Amino acid sequence: MKxxxxxxxxxxxxxxxxxxxxxxxxxxxxGYLHPYEFKQYDTTDYGYYLTTPFTTYKFxxxxxxxxxxxxxxxxxxxxxxxxxxxxxxxDFQYHPQNKMFSCFCPNYFLLLDSSFxxxxxxxxxxxxxxxxHEFQILRNGNAAFFMFRDTLIKIPAWAKDSVIGSDSAKIKxxxxxxxxxxxxxxxxxxxxxxxxxxxxxxxxxNILPFDYAHPNAISEDSDGNLLVSFCNLNAxxxxxxxxxxxxxxLGGKKSSFVFTNDNGxxxxxxxxxxxxxxxxxxxxxxxxxxxTRALIYSLDTLKWTATKVWEYRSTPEFYAPIAGNHQVTDxxxxxxxxxxxxxxYPTMDxxxxxxxxxxxxxxxxxxxxxxxxxxxxxFTLPRPKIIGxxxxxxxxxxxxxxxxxxxxxxxxxxESITVKKAGVYQVWVNYGIGMxxxxxxxxxxxxxxxx
Numbered sequence: 001m002k003x004x005x006x007x008x009x010x011x012x013x014x015x016x017x018x019x020x021x022x023x024x025x026x027x028x029x030x031g032y033l034h035p036y037e038f039k040q041y042d043t044t045d046y047g048y049y050l051t052t053p054f055t056t057y058k059f060x061x062x063x064x065x066x067x068x069x070x071x072x073x074x075x076x077x078x079x080x081x082x083x084x085x086x087x088x089x090x091d092f093q094y095h096p097q098n099k100m101f102s103c104f105c106p107n108y109f110l111l112l113d114s115s116f117x118x119x120x121x122x123x124x125x126x127x128x129x130x131x132x133h134e135f136q137i138l139r140n141g142n143a144a145f146f147m148f149r150d151t152l153i154k155i156p157a158w159a160k161d162s163v164i165g166s167d168s169a170k171i172k173x174x175x176x177x178x179x180x181x182x183x184x185x186x187x188x189x190x191x192x193x194x195x196x197x198x199x200x201x202x203x204x205x206n207i208l209p210f211d212y213a214h215p216n217a218i219s220e221d222s223d224g225n226l227l228v229s230f231c232n233l234n235a236x237x238x239x240x241x242x243x244x245x246x247x248x249x250l251g252g253k254k255s256s257f258v259f260t261n262d263n264g265x266x267x268x269x270x271x272x273x274x275x276x277x278x279x280x281x282x283x284x285x286x287x288x289x290x291x292t293r294a295l296i297y298s299l300d301t302l303k304w305t306a307t308k309v310w311e312y313r314s315t316p317e318f319y320a321p322i323a324g325n326h327q328v329t330d331x332x333x334x335x336x337x338x339x340x341x342x343x344x345y346p347t348m349d350x351x352x353x354x355x356x357x358x359x360x361x362x363x364x365x366x367x368x369x370x371x372x373x374x375x376x377x378x379f380t381l382p383r384p385k386i387i388g389x390x391x392x393x394x395x396x397x398x399x400x401x402x403x404x405x406x407x408x409x410x411x412x413x414x415e416s417i418t419v420k421k422a423g424v425y426q427v428w429v430n431y432g433i434g435m436x437x438x439x440x441x442x443x444x445x446x447x448x449x450x451x
Contacts, residue, residue, distance in 0.1 A: 235250060
């Protein structure tokens with residue numbers, strides 16, 4: 001299977017970058033979060049950044065450092081997840097439709113309110129297991145995501161040379177599931193009943209269950225029908241939201257569209273319908289081209305043509321085989337999260353529509369993020385304020401009283417700390433299921449003064 005071959009090659013070649021080799025320039029509480037570098041080219045307030053870094057050199061994933069992060073416009077940590085979980089925290093995002101946050105924890109999705117308290121969760125359902133790749137709140141307020149179960153099938157004749165010693169094998173059969181706010185099942189779409197295995201570009205192997213489609217994104221088209229990205233089909237399918245019928249295919253085998261000025265995409269993620277009727281996605285590309293890019297297409301369903309109308313490739317170009325997303329904001333800016341890439345390339349680029357950089361995030365070489373986002377929030381977070389009192393050659397930094405927990409960027413855990421070194425300091429205090437961060441305190445050490 002193409003995606004897993006690339007993953008194995010990538011992970012086996014990773015070496016943890018020395019912390020001294022990167023300019024980690026934002027405070028983090030030691031032992032809780034991965035350090036990172038934030039580059040800012042435009043100080044305009046476009047909203048909060050959301051990301052969920054995790055390590056790729058260590059399996060199982062180090063859950064102690066795998067947390068959802070909320071950053072302010074200047075790249076300082078406003079809030080982070082501390083709820084203890086026995087595995088990966090994945091795809092931390094905000095949903096304007098219901099003004100809530102969501103995050104994948106092992107085996108379930110959580111919805112968090114504006115105080116970062118748990119409002120709702122979605123668990124495994126009648127033998128189906130939740131898949132981590134997508135969670136969306138639809139326009140009707142319902143939740144849509146993927147679930148799967150292993151299904152035994154007879155191996156197709158064209159695949160038997162690739163599978164040794166058996167006439168049958170397990171495949172990973174996916175379902176598109178839609179629940180309302182009371183956990184009533186509204187929509188249930190079965191992959192195997194609607195998409196033949198022959199549509200795959202993945203190779204049959206003895207690594208089972210065989211993931212022939214690998215869905216990774218759900219969104220609504222302008223008419224309310226569903227758009228689904230299938231990584232291992234190299235295609236986006238449009239699915240009737242009522243009947244489940246496949247309405248058209250963009251890319252892959254038996255594409256409904258002809259690409260007019262582009263060769264199409266492969267191993268893609270994050271299909272979205274934009275307000276002007278065009279479609280954005282993140283094109284990982286396959287192992288041959290090695291030119292990962294963000295795209296927007298215009299689709300003509302009379303002539304059945306797909307025309308590329310916008311494209312962005314990082315300079316220099318590079319290849320990110322797995323994960324990633326391309327978010328287009330209401331004011332036509334673009335946040336591009338690259339997924340599995342390596343230094344010196346960024347984890348994330350935020351650019352305007354003319355491809356001018358607004359900001360970048362760089363985690364260490366072995367730290368990736370499945371997706372990142374930027375959102376304006378319709379509420380204000382009560383960030384604690386640090387008070388500084390100078391004393392001789394040091395300064396006492398004090399956080400507001402009344403909190404159960406304090407975490408300082410120095411590693412301190414008390415209400416007040418004393419520092420002697422000039423620099424930028426932050427404190428985080430308990431808030432919901434995580435920790436809320438102060439605005440940064442800049443200490444410019446002055447000459448010694450007498451008491």
